[in-house]
Amino acid sequence: MSLTSDGADPYRCLELVLKTTPDAAVISNLGTTSWSLIDIEDRERNFYMNGAMGLTTSTAFGLAISTDEQVTVLDGDGSLLMSLGVLSMVADRNPTNLTIVVMNNGVFETTGRQQTLSKHVDMAAVAADCGLRTWQVSSADDFADAYAAAVDHEGAALVDLAVEPSTPEDYPPLDYAHSHIKHRFRTAMSVDR
Numbered sequence: 511m512s513l514t515s516d517g518a519d520p521y522r523c524l525e526l527v528l529k530t531t532p533d534a535a536v537i538s539n540l541g542t543t544s545w546s547l548i549d550i551e552d553r554e555r556n557f558y559m560n561g562a563m564g565l566t567t568s569t570a571f572g573l574a575i576s577t578d579e580q581v582t583v584l585d586g587d588g589s590l591l592m593s594l595g596v597l598s599m600v601a602d603r604n605p606t607n608l609t610i611v612v613m614n615n616g617v618f619e620t621t622g623r624q625q626t627l628s629k630h631v632d633m634a635a636v637a638a639d640c641g642l643r644t645w646q647v648s649s650a651d652d653f654a655d656a657y658a659a660a661v662d663h664e665g666a667a668l669v670d671l672a673v674e675p676s677t678p679e680d681y682p683p684l685d686y687a688h689s690h691i692k693h694r695f696r697t698a699m700s701v702d703r
């Protein structure tokens with residue numbers, strides 16, 4: 511099954527991520543996902559991708575193999591489609607602390623809602639074929655269960671989450687310098703929880 515653009519409220523799902531894994535390092539895709547996350551809670555353990563589309567999951571993977579702490583990546587469908595090959599490497603190394611959530615809205619929401627090719631690509635099937643444990647959901651309630659199970663899973667896991675395309679109404683400007691985000695995040699990750 512390939513997900514359509516109908517789906518869960520992304521904002522509510524991001525709130526569920528922070529509630530379920532309050533200490534996790536959260537790597538968020540550039541644009542709408544980072545704007546929503548910063549609006550919900552500007553945590554020191556949030557790492558907002560900035561400019562680098564296609565590298566969100568790769569960045570989280572690099573982090574996951576260098577820490578024992580929970581790492582959750584909130585990727586976009588457009589972004590992950592740019593670098594699907596990373597899923598084979600994630601599955602091969604299989605870090606137990608990495609959970610990939612695809613905020614699958616079917617569009618490039620950040621740049622004006624142009625269609626992505628995600629309606630033709632079953633992300634969960636691709637990830638499963640690479641060897642990852644996967645879930646595919648399209649409501650916040652189902653996401654709550656799937657995300658908790660993915661975090662508990664003894665291996666890297668991916669949740670393909672169908673979300674409605676949406677941009678926060680009053681999105682806060684992500685006006686931190688890249689270096690500030692990096693240093694704040696690095697300092698936060700060096701503190702034991």
Ligand SMILES: Cc1ncc(C[n+]2csc(CCOP(=O)(O)OP(=O)(O)O)c2C)c(N)n1
Pocket residue numbers: 539540541542543561562563564585586587588589590615617618619620621626
């Ligand atoms: C390499 C590269 N190509 C294009 C862009 C422009 N761009 C920024 S965000 C974005 C859309 C991202 O789409 P998706 O990952 O699906 O996230 P969404 O906007 O839907 O939340 C695009 C095309 C970019 N920043 N980098």
Ligand SMILES: [Mg+2]
Pocket residue numbers: 586587588613614615616617618619626
């Ligand atoms: Mg998208």
